[in-house]
Amino acid sequence: MKYLRLHLVLLALAAVLGGCASKAQQPLELDNALWNERDEVIGIAYVEPPRPFVSMVGNQGLLDLAFNNSMAAGLKRKVDTWDVASFRDVPKQIAEELNSRGYNARVIEQPVLPAQLPRHKAGLGYAGQDYRALKQQHQIDKLVLVSLSQVGTVRSYYSMIPTSDPVAQIGGLAQVIDLDDNRLLHYQPIAASRAAEGEWDEGPDFPNLTNAFYQLLDSTEQQMISPFRRPLISAQHP
């Protein structure tokens, strides 16, 4: 009986703690607050992108990892040369789009460092870090912030055996934050991958996989810019 009560208590505790688990922020379409408040200043910034890297997923032990890393040395050398510098131009392109539509947008030249900002625990619908200090620092009212997370290639393994070809992968996030209250006006997470067209294993340059990566990078950048573009007028049918 004593153990039954203990088990029931533990079960109840697990249920409560499970209910307290944090939920992920869902994507948010661009709020009209950005378009309606034309007199406000919009700052556009980026987070310094990571260097591209080769990711190996799947069931691997330590020895398997060492072996697989050794076998992927040629690809790693090439991925190390991949360059995401074009991502630093995304704020400038967003600013051009906004300014062409009559908004007051300016680029923040230095990358933002979210890790150095305090956490903001207001929950869903608010940015995870507290960006409100940037309002005074840069004299802006709203912040458009773009960032990349995973950049490079991913390949699955079972032990020392590759079970897929490597594909290019990019993870990113585009946010618009109201700096009055840190509320999210737009939240667009991006997770994309792209296979090489044709043979991937053509060292030392891996041209098809390299092209796939740069195509993926470009499409990710365009995805971040497109919500700010003037919408196209579709054909009128008689």
Added chain:
Amino acid sequence: MSRALFAGVLLVLAGCASPPALQPQVTQDLLPLLQQQGYAIDVDTSIERLAQARVPGDAQAMLAGGQGASEAGRIGGQAGVAGPGAGVAGALIGSLLVAQINASRIQAETDRQAADLVAPLRQAIAAQGLDFWFTQTLQAELAAGDLGAAQPESPYRLRFEPQAIFGDELDRLHLVTEISLLFGHEVLYRGRIEVIDAAPWPLDSTANLGLQPWLANDAAAYRQVLHGGLREMLQVLLLDMQTGHFAASNSSETTLRYQLGGGRFVERGRLLAQTPERSLFMDMRGWLKSVPLQAAR
């Protein structure tokens, strides 16, 4: 025994690898040589090669298949009944085979979709003998250019292997030609030239017009674009021979972005030449690509 079987499976699967890509090669002073000595011409083409489509592979399916194979291997290894060694070997062989089968299945599906896409055009151009027309047109264009007419008795053989491939939206045509110049068994020139052209009609980004505009009037638009691509290919070929594969060019590798019809294209390469109408660049393999100039950012 399990090691030998494993090694054997690896060898068999390695044999399924695709052939190596064409390596560009050029000998100096080819143009004066051909103008003095003449050349014979070979054109290897067919209806299938002149009407192909490009459909992108499914990266997500590839990864999912690979991770599924990895998981199957893990479960199989745990369930091995003949002892840990044989169980692991069997699981590894199984996961390798599953991964290869999965990749082949995805590729076969992609190829089938591409063939279905252009089947009506193949029927139309087969009736017109377009492969014969292409060879005749190529010979006529060469005769009108700096190289002069072909001479069948010449020991110098200029061989063309063209392919015409639609982009996946059917709004552009890629004429990809592998060219080689042979003197007996000696290769004096080897190159690959891709000429891309947009469809000749105004593109509506809200509608996919499909194959129909290409088929109209006995595939007149298709023939027109193919002819234009052929002319441009020969101009690039002459330039490549004259410059020794652009040996003097000092442009560095960069990301090239160009707009074509409703699509935006990105690839790494070196920009070699630009006219008001077209850009010419060299990709990472040394292959040459000519694209029409539209707004590229």
